Amino acid sequence: MRQFLLGLCLLCLLNNASGQENGREIPLPEKMPQEHPRVLTTPDEKQDTWELIKKEKWAKDVFNKLKERTEVYTKLTDAQPAWLLFRLAMYWKSHATEVYVKGENYDHAGGEKAPYPTVRYTGTRGTAATHGRPKLADVVPYDDDENGNVTFCNNALPERPLESVHPSKTGRNIESLNREILGIACDAAFLYWMTDEEKFAKLAAGVFDTYMTGIYYRNVPIDLNHGHQQTLVGLTSFEVIHEDALHIVVPLYDFLYNYLRTNYPEKMDIYAGAFKKWADNIIANGVPHNNWDLLQARYIMNVGLVLEDNKEYADGKGREYYIDYVLNRSSIRQWSLTRLADYGFDSTTGIWAECPGYSSVVINDYANFANQFDNNLKYDLVKAMPVLSKAVAATPQYLFPNRMICGFGDTHPSYLNTNFFIRMIQNAQANGKTEQENYFTALLKCLNPEIDNEKGEKNNVRVSVNSFFEDKPLSLSPKVKAGKIEDYVSPLFYAPNVSWLVQRNGMHPRHSLMISLNASEGNHMHANGISMELYGKGYVLGPDAGIGLTLYSGLDYAEYYSQFPSHNTVCVDGISSYPVMKSNHSFDLLSCFPASAEPGKEFTSVTYSNVYFREPESRADQTRMMSIVTTSPETGYYVDVFRSRKERGGDKMHDYFYHNLGQVMTLTAADGTDLNLQPTEELAFAGAHLYGYSYLYDKKVAATSKDVKATFIIDMKDKGGDDIVMNLWMKGEPDREVFTALSPMTEGLSRTPGMPYNIKEQPTLTFVARQHGEAWTRPFVAVYEPSTKKEPSAIQSVSYFDAEETVLKDFAGICVKSKNRRTDYIFSLSDATQTATYRGMKVKADYAIISNEYAGNRTLFLGNGTQLVAPRVTVHTDQAGNVLLEKKQGKWYILSSVPCTVVINGKKIKSGITSQLTLLPV
Known part of the structure; x- marks a missing residue:
């Protein structure tokens, strides 16, 4: 362990600085080490690194490969000392101090001429580019013509010839080129520290000096549009969260510090000034209330760690200043770690206030900070912020039974990142917390069984300096066995700060069912009303559509992927929408069963939720009641009752959208008769509807009041031939039309490995039910059941009934007959104080x-x-509550949220509140 900290106390000299927050603070070290390196490692650990290389095969292999690939460039620089550094993308001739952008595109550079070449700015905020970067050997030396162009490869022509092109055509390739060269220099700096061979120092120092001097004399870009982009730009990238060169130059400087101080003493203030300019700009720009804040904080923290003490600089801004800014201080666009945690984490659930894809990033960043605090400050951040442990422990709640995360908002569903579990284990080991270590070790082994088979040996280790430090093998306790996934998820889980609710009847990848229900509260959210995802037979069969081909900067995102028609929801009058990204449109949870609870509770044969949403654009009231009904250990179905009406009447139409994976879709009347579907141009922007409607194509329609059945088939010929089917039954109503259509591909799953067909090349099968007029007294009433060719549908029939006595005009009654002779009568009422009777x-x-x-x-x-x-x-x-009464093999069991009286065959039994199924004395 590093001996970084000599003692802990509050640093009094910063108490009165601007931005100091009230409340809890994270203390700074009283004294800090003066020697370098100090970020990834310390001088005392050099011998430990050599021992690691001698002892571990992977470490020796990484070191040898690092040395081998770096020596390619030391040999080139023997013959031509500037061979590597003159390939940096710089303003070699103009020495431009000012950079001008127009929104998300580079425009030009100018200003006063600096005494040294300055660092060239990147081309665009997005990654799209007509011209790509050349191979390093093909880069034109000192590339900077009088028009400010660069010489890059034309991607549209055979053999990609080099052309002089405006930087705005090159995407982010200018950044990429410089990062590659800096990375080579960083490797060389590490090798110099390890070997004392001066050839590595010369290679590294030339690149570092040129680049950092160029940063020092270059100013923050100016947005000619005077727009939001001005608050986001960094010194090298359009977003301060992508100042990735800093992650390279900090360890480069750290390993090379003593060489630079000896050979470049007159430049040390310039290097420090460049680091501080970089950090100050990251503090001044960016976004404070989401994942950006942590990404920015990591850059600032690393700058703080590598700088000297405050007293060494005339402006008093050194190590303590920048570290304390991350821990305890806030500006308008950069919040402290504690303030951000208070804002973003739900203290009850641990869920972060963004969609799952971004939440995972934030939690991982916090966990990495905890590791950095343990290593560099000898301070237990997890103890100081207990919500971090809760947040990491809550991440399995995102999981479907196939162990992939939910896809709502700007998420690309994938398997859960397990790095934050590793960080929690490391934190526990560093601070002697056995209970925490055991919990996360069992969870890690559960979700990543292979990690227990590595036995300390690392395979496929990336050839990187970091592999010797941050990414060293994790030592797991052999006494702790893998946990069961059922112990880490809840049968029903509700996170209000992201308006997200999950229902499960188990976690069996093949047989379990799960609903993910979400509205739009928090960051990176879509305009989707009450949207659902449905799981079955190993896949999320009814998925969220995704983000789009060019993420959230693309037109397809703005018009389709982020809008109602791409989601499994109900759109009113063709206009339902509201702001995406940071959205504030949640649903209200009216009732549910079981109660949202901590993980490890018993799964129940029935789950349900009833939620309310106010759709703001059309001023419509919407409720969605969804349920899982389990009919055997291998079978079950979903119930969906969606009511929708405009507050002031005048409803034109309500469109129920459902999208399913597969290549084949059928739609017939429920009795199997043909609906005579006809081609149509309805479901379109025409008529003053959302642009998203126009993304639907190959549309067919039938006007019918009949009950209908749709099937969505995944052809599994390449996966064993056991075709997967989603069966959908829907109650018919007067003034209704039903559509089949194709939608854009399910982009969210297009990167997912192991899918049964090429998701990217297959449009999404889409069913739409359009209710003309209101859809409250004529709600959308549907039953869904996943099945396969080898495990065919367990449902014999689905029919519907009206209540014989009720004052409610919106009552929904469903009769589901199963092939095992079970018949379910399902009652759905919009008002729990009213009564409905039937037979x-x-x-x-x-x-x-x-x-x-x-x-x-x-x-x-x-x-x-x-x-x-x-x-x-x-x-x-006597009071409204939930009661589950089950007879199993002749014995009666009860689970009740309130005291109740049960009469079975004339025998009266009083039952109190029960937390699990309890045997009744019948």
Whole structure:
């Protein structure tokens, strides 16, 4: 362990500096080491690194490869000392001090001429480019013509010839070129530190001196549009969160510090000034309330660690100043770690206030900070901020049964990152926290079983300096066994700060069902109303569409992927929308079962949720009741009742969108008869609707009041031939049209390995039900069931019934008959204080299920209600609550959120609140 800290106390000299926040503070070291290196390692650890190389095969291999590839350039510089550095992208001739951009594109450079060449600015904020960077050997030396162009490769022509081109045509390739050269110099600096061979120092110092001097004399870009971009630009990139060159030059400088101080003493103030200019700009620009803040903080922290003490600089801004800025201070665009945590983490659930893809990034960044604090400050950040441990522990809640994360918002679903579990284990080991170590070790082994087979040996280690330090092998306790995934997720989980709710009936990859339901609260969210994702047979069959081909900067994102028509939701009058990215449109959770709880609770055979959403554009009220009904260990189905109406009436139409994976879709009447679907140009922007409608094509329509059935088929011929089917039954209504269509490909899953077909080349199968007029008294009532060719549908039929007695015009009744002789009568009411009856059954609740008895089994469920009357069974409560009553192999069990009275075959039993299924004395 590094001996970085001699003692901890509060640094009094900074107490009165501007930006100091009230409340808890993270203390700074009283004294800090004066020697270099100090960021990745310390001088005392050089011998430890040599021992690692001698002892570990992977370390020796990485070191030899680093040395081998770096010596290619030391040999080139023997013959031509400037061979590497003159390939840097610089303003070699103009020495431009000012850079001008127009929004997200480079425009030109100018200003007073600096005494040295300055660093060239990148081309665009996005990555799209007509011209790519040449191979390093083909880069034109001192490339800087009188027009400010660069000489790059034309990607559109055969053999990619070199051409003089305006930088705005090159995307971010200018940054990339400079980072490659700096990376070579960083490797050389590390090798010099390890070997004392001066050839490596000369190579590294030439590049570093040229680049950092060029940073020192270059100013922050000016946006000629005077727009938002001005608050985002960095010194080398259009976004301060992509000042990635800093991650290279900090260790480069750190390893090379003593050589530079001896050979470039007159430049040391310039280097420090360049670092501070860089950090000051990152503090001044950016976004404070999301993942940007942490990315910025990492840059600032690294600058702070590599600088000398405050007293060494005339402006008093050194190590303590920048480190304290990260820990305890906030400006308008850069918040402290504690303020950001208070803003973004839900203290109850641990969920971060962004979509899963970005939440994972933030949690990983916080976990990496914890590791850096342990190593560099000998301070336990996790102890100081307990929500960090809770947040890491909550990440499995994002998982579908196939262990991939939910896809809502700007997320590319993937397998869960396990690095933050490693960081929690390292933090526990560094601070003697056995319970924390055991918990996250079991979780890590659960989600990454292979890690337990590595036995300390690393395979496929990247050839990087960091591999010797931050990425060293993790030592796991052999006494801790892998946990069970069921212990880390909840049957129902609700995170209000992202308006997201999950229902599960288990975590079996093949047989379990899961609903992910979300609105639009937090960052990187879409305009999607009450949107759902549905899981079945190993895949998210009803997925979120994704972000788009060029992420959130593309037209397809703005018009389609971020809008209602790309989601499994209901769009009103063709106009439903609201601001995306940072959105503030959540749903209200009206009722649910089971209660949102900590992980490890018993899975129930019934789950449900009832949520309300106000769609702001059309001023529409929407509710969605969704349920999972489990009919056997391998079978079950989803229930979806979606009600939608405009507050002031005048409803034109309500469009129910559902998108499913697959290559083949059928749509017929529920009895199998042909609907005579006809080609149509409806579902379009024409008519003053959203642009997103125009992204649908190959559209066919039928006007019908019949009940309908749709099937979505995934052809699994390349995966064993067991085709996967999603079956959808929907109740018919007057004034309804049903459509089949194709939508843009499901971009969110286009990068996912192991998919059954090429997602990127297959349009998404789409079903749309259009209800003319309101859809409240004529709600969308649907049942979904996943099946396969080898595990065919377990449902025999789906039909619908109207209540015989009720004041509610929006009542929905569903009868689901299963092939195992089970029949479920499902009641959905918009008002739990009202009563609905049918064939002697009576319900006063939001939601209820009454099944028959079959093979000694029976299920009755009362959701947010007070009364359920069924053949031979009644349930009564004095206050609204949830009661699950099940007969299993002849024995009755109950799970109740409120005290209740149950009468079974004339026998009255009083039951209190139960936290799990409890045997009833019948």
